[in-house]
Amino acid sequence: MHRFIKFLREAVANILFILFILLAIIIGHYLFLGMRQTSKAPKLPPSFTLSLNPGYINEQSSPEPGLIQELLLGNNPSKESVHDYTRAIKLAKDDPRVTAIWLDLSGFYPSGFGVIEELHAALSLFKTSEKPIYAFSAYYGKGSYWLASLADEIWMDPFGMADINGFVSSQIFMAEALNKLGIEANIIKVGRYKNAVEGYELEARSESNQEATRSLLSSIWQHYTTSILANRANLSNNQKIAIANPTFANRTLGDSEAQTSQQLGLIDQIGSRNQALNTLFPNISFDPFDHFNSEQGAFISPKRYLNVEDRVAQRKAKRRRILHKNEPTIAIIHAEGAIVSGYGSDTQMGAQRVIEQLQDAVEDRVQAIIIRIDSGGGSSYASEQMYRVIEDIRSKKKIPVVISMGATAASGGYWMSLAADKIVAHPTTVTGSIGVFSLFFTAEGFAKKWGINEDRLFVPNNQIPSMDLFHQPSEAMLEYYQSGTNFIYNEFLERVVKAGRAENIQKADALAQGRVYSGLQALDLGLIDALGTLDDAIIITAELAELGEVYAVKTYPFNDKTMERIIQSLLNVQENPLNLILARIGLSQEMLTAQPYHVYALEPMRIE
Secondary structure, eight states: OHHHHHHHHHHHHHHHHHHHHHHHHHHHHHHHHHHHHHSOOOOOOSSEEEEEOOOEEESSOOOOOOHHHHHHTOOOOOOEEHHHHHHHHHHHHTOTTEEEEEEEOTTOEESSHHHHHHHHHHHHHHHTTTOOEEEEEEEEOHHHHHHHTTSSEEEEEEEEEEOOSOOOOOOOOOHHHHHHHTOEEEEEEEOTTOOTTGGGTOSSOOHHHHHHHHHHHHHHHHHHHHHHHHHTTTOOHHHHHHHHSOOGGGSOTTSOHHHHHHHTTSOSEEOOHHHHHHHHOTTSOBOTTSOBOTTTOOEEOHHHHHHHHHHHHHHHHHHHHHHOTTOOEEEEEEEESEEESSSOOTTEEEHHHHHHHHHHHHHTTOSEEEEEEEEOEEEHHHHHHHHHHHHHHHHTSOOOEEEEEEEEEETHHHHHHTTSSEEEEOTTOEEEOOOEEEEEEEOHHHHHHHTOOOOOOOSSTTSOOOOOTTSOOOHHHHHHHHHHHHHHHHHHHHHHHHTTSSSSHHHHHHHOTTOEEEHHHHHHHTSSSEEOOHHHHHHHHHHHTTOOSOOEEEEESOOOOHHHHHHHHHHOOOOOHHHHHHHTTTOOHHHHHSOTTOOEEEOOOOOO
């Protein structure tokens, strides 16, 4: 026993020593970075090309991989913030040192169309400077091609292809599989078009599902093709018709995809990346690895560009704060992912986390708040908690709140938006879905097949029983749960009317029924106030708050505490991969384990 205690004491001491060494290394790393940042600022060359090579682009950048993550899970690609890219592009527009933009879309993986819309708007603004944009990719998807269509020259690898053959909304149906397994999906919903749960009760889309989804996709496709044809204004009428109506008849058998794309007018030139670089930048010599002599010219990444420009901006801001001591501030809070109670994971919108960020902004005495939403909704209870806080901020603190919608702000995402002063969305935003449902699974068939039984005794005898995994609910139970779901739906409708989005409950119900809308459709129906980017939302917010021309924009969470960054670096572990799999069929771990009375305002639809 004494030996065991001695061994245990030594093991604990060794572990503590290792942790101390790791902590010392990380602290040293951050101190070194801090010293580097306070050293002499790097300079930019007098003339250069802004080189955009977007990869995994999200609304927010992900933190650097933590030590534990690297050791246990490997170092996966980090996500970059689209707003860093758009800032760099807009700065480059008026920067005389920037001569062109090189847009390499070979590894472009956006999180949704909201990200693409932000980049498209920034590149469109850059175009007004009459500086050239050159695009290259081996493969053009719908999102990457939309950006490339703004370029003065579009290049494609000889082995490349372009896939702009319309939009798709896919939904997995598993009612037959569940039936074979002896598992019953018990669904209580309100809304003719609330299609999120159809995959568990049907074998294919219902007519109402097809109607609403086709209407949504058609609206977005028309906006998409209209924009591309405007960007590619020099195309012939036949080429424009072929792009707007893609069919196999437009393809020439025997030709490569690159040749077909060129014939259709989708691209201008066929060649490798190296050939494109050497042709477009003849004064710079590129080796086979696309490296170049820095003395001949320069390609500057957005990260390096912003690193230099932000230092300049910080000095200007410091001088401005001296002149304007009470400079007004707009807070931007990002709210992304499935809506859940509590804090949630990094890929979820934890209501408590959003509420605390709102509280931080209020305590900092900001003059206005923008909430950037990218969410298909989730828990109706959590959505309501955020709704109440936003409403209180407006009514009690007299702080204007504006919603900026990303790729999706539907169901619970729209619920919380109804508390704001104004709602701004992209034309392609998926929104609406004003409807709710409850979903829980039982396994009575499975239990009978394998001889499983659960004997439950109730006191008193006439109580409403709780959920029983091995028995389907009675009609009385379903009626009880339907009543609760109806109540939540009516509360949703009341908030639509209160926000002035419908004159009365009847008209709100006609708009609702769980139907999804594009941003364009939502504007026509009065469900949102304007179409635009996050920058457009900032301008609207400044006007609403009467801030004048001089104001600051601060993104939350605003945290530059070194010790907290160290802890985050140690503990930053990836999202549970099970949730990623369940999300593909519209589920989550929380939904599988929730009680049947939990009502969801959720719309899992994404556009591909």
